[in-house]
Amino acid sequence: MCLGVPGRVIEINGDVATVDFWGVKREVRLEIVDEPVAPGDYILNHVGFAIRRIPPEDIEVTLALYDEILRAAEKDDLMAADVRAELDATKTTGDAS
Amino acid sequence: MTRVLADERITLKYGAGGRAMRALIKDVFLRGFGEAPVDGIGLAAMDDGAAFRIDNRWLVLTTDSHVIKPLFFPGGDIGRLAVAGTVNDLAMMGATEVLGLTCAVVIEEGFPRAELERIQASMQEACREAGTSVVTGDTKVMGKGELDGLILNTAGVALTDRVVTDAGLRPGDRILVTGTVGDHGMAVMSARHHFDLEGDLRSDVAPLNGLVRTALAAGGEAVVALKDPTRGGVASALHEMAEKSGVGIVIEEPSVPVTEVVRAAAEILGIDPLHVANEGKALIGVRPQAAERVLDAVKAHPLGRAAAVVGTVIADRPGFVILDTGFGRRLLAELEGEPLPRIC
């Protein structure tokens, strides 16, 4: 039921998008997603509705985040404090890279 | 884990190829028919077929009924499935030279003749690929509504010098799969139009006796187990092999070949490709020293291009199958049977 799978938008017809999930195409409704969606965008699908438009650059940001988290866990408190501050900054300024 | 069969009526799960079906066979058919006076392999072994010793060779016999819905699906139809299914049951016992097949049909009144002819043509093509033919059969027609379209039963007979059972595995043996998994089940699911999926999902249904012949030629006595993962998928087949041989099996999930499209479709539906039926693949258990050369031989065959070594037999946890996901380990469950009914 909670199958939130990301896919790429192929085409849009009004409130319905045809989305490609690695070669498998499905229709996804767009009534809930809070940003305009265009072909080429990635969306997160849940029970047939898009709940989020995932900007491609956010995927890179997340990977960078993991690296940060790793460095913090391995270093001493001083470094960890710096990294935490950086993470705080990500929170307040939003998710754009 | 033994369970007494309590249901008064047979429900769908008993045909699904899993635990419930095996329990039904044990409790009703085995107990009833008892030990047959067969010098060879009989019902009690619950193998893919029976084997009779004739002088110093074995006569292998198998039968299958086919109730797949829909009759025509991407990559095949009930006719191709019937021929491949029976040829493969024989091949999984090491009997790759098929003497002949029977074909009995029960047809629903009103069934289109053109479809029947299409199915026959399909069976003929599959027979040609397997190097055999239908030698006898039976035809019945039942009234409209008394059955759903068509039921096909095939039986096959073959001679072989050596029977390969499910039960020959030992710790250290390697497990090979001859190609990508989940193709047939996912193709049939998409053909039933329940899931609004679009993608290149095609059944892999094919006769494998040629491929098995190649593997046996390369490995000889080092090939110690053969099984085709039909209903219940690779998971069910591995469990049977582990149980019968009294060993554990570890499977490296990242090395199991799965096409992108099957992986995506399965992910979307929340189904594990390891639980989905295959009709053109085999699991081969082979002694470690021969694994490399059997793999090479299989990969050189047109039906084995995507073959891979996927697992190892261990002494620990007999009867269990452990999945190494690359992130950790878990037990690979055996579902009651196939996620979808009437898949074969």
Next chain:
Amino acid sequence: MPPPPSGTSQLKFREPAKARELASALATLTAAIGRRVSVMHVCGSHEQAIARFGLRSAFPRDLDVIMGPGCPVCITDVPEVDEGVALARQGVAIATYGDMLKVPGTAKSLADAQAEGATVHVVYSVAQAVELAREMSGELVFFATGFETTAVATAAAVLAGVPKNFSVLSAHKYIPPVMEIVAEMPETKVEGFLAAGHAATITGWGIFEPFVERHRIPVVVAGFEPLDILAGLVSLLELIRDRTPKVLNAYPRCVTREGNLKAQEQLFRVFRPLGGRWRGIAHVPNGNLRLTDEWAHLDARQRFRIDVASLWDYAPASLSQSCICGDIMAGIASPGDCTLFGKECLPETPVGACMVSSEGTCKIWHLYGGHPDLGEARL
């Protein structure tokens, strides 16, 4: 031109090497904390991902990642299931998500009703249920289960317009209130929460700030890929180690502080939170989502007189007395503690709701082999 949709970006969240690094970070942190640590997640999908990838075999021994009441089907209370079953037996067609089919009510499940001749359709989306209603002449009730992420879809469907013969029997639930309940349970040893990334996509992570203020327990919002979960846990353990209760967003690609305002607006136009019983947890204030008065005309509870009393003639199975689903859902017991687990209670013969739903702890444990020590299984 954007790059082709190969699975590779997605697969970056499944790199085993990175996972191993994160797992070893978990071990370091747990050792630094120096005692047994329990954290809780409240999402069936998190438990599925953990079980599916065998992550527990990679967690350090002193780290307990418990599944709390995160299975929306499992916590659907008996009277709610009875409502659906009663309607079905009264001859009304029901559409529901597949998980709901076998969940036992007082004595019967929707599957039982179906076997006795009732019309019960399994759908994968509320949109499918609406289509079904359009194609038929009789009444169709959508038995709506799921947390806020799923409730949003129901709301959107309602707002987009549904045929006259369509109505909603809402058993939707709202997760944030139950975290309060768990945090306040006397037996609880939970020192941190992993919040569900998809629910937070809708509600935003800001919603957890009051909770963290009140209970001084850190919350990390995590996604569902193996790396998401491991990284989320590393962040959570850090906060625990440093005794820093705050909310951290480890799923920035999908979650923002405010969340999806458009979805929230639709959700709360159609639904309002109401206190109600969650199976096994008792009363959760604001834990249930019911249709607002504006949508009373689509409320199955208003449209039909639902006769649940007829189900009480069937004596409940005595096995259910040994069922500890409630404790399991609250995270204070695990399936291994249940005398019925794996014996009388199996997916094919479930006693409690935890064994029925694909997100139920017991079902997941049974499917994926629970929590056995597999790391050392060898030749």
